[in-house]
Amino acid sequence: MTGAEKRRTARISQILDAAAHCFVEMGFHRAGMAKIAARAKMSPGHIYHYFESKEAIIAAIVDRESARAAERFAEFDAVDSTELASVMTERAVQSIAEKTDILQSVLNMEMLAECQRNPEIACIIHKHDRYVRDQLTHLIRDKLGLDLAEARTDMMMVQFSGLANRLLRNPDLDLQNMVVLMRQTMMAILSPTLGHEAK
Amino acid sequence: MTGAEKRRTARISQILDAAAHCFVEMGFHRAGMAKIAARAKMSPGHIYHYFESKEAIIAAIVDRESARAAERFAEFDAVDSTELASVMTERAVQSIAEKTDILQSVLNMEMLAECQRNPEIACIIHKHDRYVRDQLTHLIRDKLGLDLAEARTDMMMVQFSGLANRLLRNPDLDLQNMVVLMRQTMMAILSPTLGHEAK
Numbered sequence: 341m342t343g344a345e346k347r348r349t350a351r352i353s354q355i356l357d358a359a360a361h362c363f364v365e366m367g368f369h370r371a372g373m374a375k376i377a378a379r380a381k382m383s384p385g386h387i388y389h390y391f392e393s394k395e396a397i398i399a400a401i402v403d404r405e406s407a408r409a410a411e412r413f414a415e416f417d418a419v420d421s422t423e424l425a426s427v428m429t430e431r432a433v434q435s436i437a438e439k440t441d442i443l444q445s446v447l448n449m450e451m452l453a454e455c456q457r458n459p460e461i462a463c464i465i466h467k468h469d470r471y472v473r474d475q476l477t478h479l480i481r482d483k484l485g486l487d488l489a490e491a492r493t494d495m496m497m498v499q500f501s502g503l504a505n506r507l508l509r510n511p512d513l514d515l516q517n518m519v520v521l522m523r524q525t526m527m528a529i530l531s532p533t534l535g536h537e538a539k
Numbered sequence: 540m541t542g543a544e545k546r547r548t549a550r551i552s553q554i555l556d557a558a559a560h561c562f563v564e565m566g567f568h569r570a571g572m573a574k575i576a577a578r579a580k581m582s583p584g585h586i587y588h589y590f591e592s593k594e595a596i597i598a599a600i601v602d603r604e605s606a607r608a609a610e611r612f613a614e615f616d617a618v619d620s621t622e623l624a625s626v627m628t629e630r631a632v633q634s635i636a637e638k639t640d641i642l643q644s645v646l647n648m649e650m651l652a653e654c655q656r657n658p659e660i661a662c663i664i665h666k667h668d669r670y671v672r673d674q675l676t677h678l679i680r681d682k683l684g685l686d687l688a689e690a691r692t693d694m695m696m697v698q699f700s701g702l703a704n705r706l707l708r709n710p711d712l713d714l715q716n717m718v719v720l721m722r723q724t725m726m727a728i729l730s731p732t733l734g735h736e737a738k
Contacts, residue, residue: 364655367568446655452707453648456563456641469708491716494705495724501708502701506693508651509668509700517690521733525694528727534720 352390355380356404359397364446368394368454395460398451402468413475421483428479429526432496433519445504473497486532495529551589554579555603558596563645567593567653594659597650601667612674620682627678628725631695632718644703672696685731694728 341349358380362371373394377384391397412431419427455462473493481489499522506513528534540548557579561570572593576583590596611630618626654661672692680688698721705712727733 364652367566367652367656369566369568442655446652449648449652452704453563453566453645453652455707456645457566465708466710473709488716488720491713491720494709494712494717495720497708498698498701498705500701501704502697502699505651505700505704506697508654509664509696510672510693511665513693514690517687518693521687521690521694521728524733525724525727528724529720534723 351382351386352400355382355387355390356397356401359394360401360443360447363398363450364443368450395458395464398461399464401447402451402464406468406471409472410475413479416479417483421485424479424483425527425530429523429530432499432526433523435500442507445508448501448504449508480530484530486530488534492529492534496526499525499529550581550585551599554581554586554589555596555600558593559600559642559646562597562649563642567649594657594663597660598663600646601650601663605667605670608671609674612678615678616682620684623678623682624726624729627729628722631698631725632722634699641706644707647700647703648707679729683729685729687733691728691733695725698724698728 355376359371359376362376362379365371366375371394373387374384376394376397377387380387391400416424416428416431451461451465455465473490476493476496477489480486480492486492503518503522554575558570558575561575561578564570565574570593572586573583575593575596576586579586590599615623615627615630650660650664654664672689675692675695676688679685679691685691702717702721
């Protein structure tokens with residue numbers, strides 16, 4: 341990466357972080373480009389040089405999330421298939437701690453609410469969700485050889501978004517005991533017999 | 540209930556429904572009292588006769604939710620304790636269908652995002668959450684005689700809010716297979732041995 345590229349990447353990252361803070365602090369509608377610029381300590385013109393609209397900034401924030409997810413899935417793809425279920429479970433339990441990142445959780449709520457009003461944002465969110473699901477489903481179906489791969493994927497994702505939601509609703513959440521229960525729930529979702537007795 | 544009381548109750552219900560629609564369609568900030576009044580087909584003055592602010596309307600919407608939750612928990616309290624785990628599970632699975640109510644899910648996202656900006660709304664949400672948790676924890680601890688009652692309660696609530704979240708993120712969600720997995724996950728959360736092997 342050249343010096344100019346590095347500066348560009350740093351600038352973009354600075355704008356995305358500023359925008360995320362503004363969306364959470366004032367809501368999507370009140371966080372205009374001028375406010376995002378002020379928070380990023382740039383001129384509005386400078387921001388427009390990188391992003392033409394708030395929607396373009398949201399798309400970039402979600403793309404950054406997708407790139408991070410892709411890195412995690414690449415790690416899983418390198419793991420031996422006999423180890424994969426437990427590695428995925430441990431990684432999932434570990435990310436419970438990351439979900440204590442209230443900023444990201446609130447940003448997700450804000451974007452999901454906006455999703456219903458703004459088809460452009462709905463499209464960004466649904467595309468990201470499909471991308472993450474496809475990778476997780478591939479691991480569950482092709483590496484673990486499990487059936488009901490789509491439903492298991494959605495159940496794993498229920499755990500993460502549900503937990504993020506609980507952290508906002510219950511400020512006294514007992515994370516330590518939750519991790520114990522979560523670990524066994526994740527193992528159950530990846531168990532070959534899950535879903536069969538009840539059919 | 541007298542005729543006047545019935546009319547009052549109907550008016551309040553009409554306002555709460557109109558407000559819920561406005562909050563979802565335009566977001567909390569843009570849904571002013573005048574817009575809520577127009578949607579409820581009342582004059583703004585008439586609305587202020589019942590509610591002094593948007594926050595008071597939100598508190599009433601959440602109180603209505605709490606009253607509905609209390610009804611469900613009263614049903615559970617009447618069930619024999621040997622049957623309780625499976626009755627709760629079936630009722631939980633049943634309410635998956637209710638969670639397809641996108642309006643309520645989006646309203647919850649909108650309120651959770653607002654929660655971080657508005658301490659009055661945070662207080663309303665946290666109070667409601669504690670009320671629901673206390674009743675569920677009472678059933679799990681005192682009726683089912685299970686340990687880790689608070690953590691099991693939170694894990695059950697993770698399933699519901701997580702599922703509501705998935706319905707918004709994945710419009711193609713396969714609810715039928717999800718219900719099968721969800722039933723076994725709920726039974727696992729209420730199992731006496733859950734949480735013990737991993738300790």
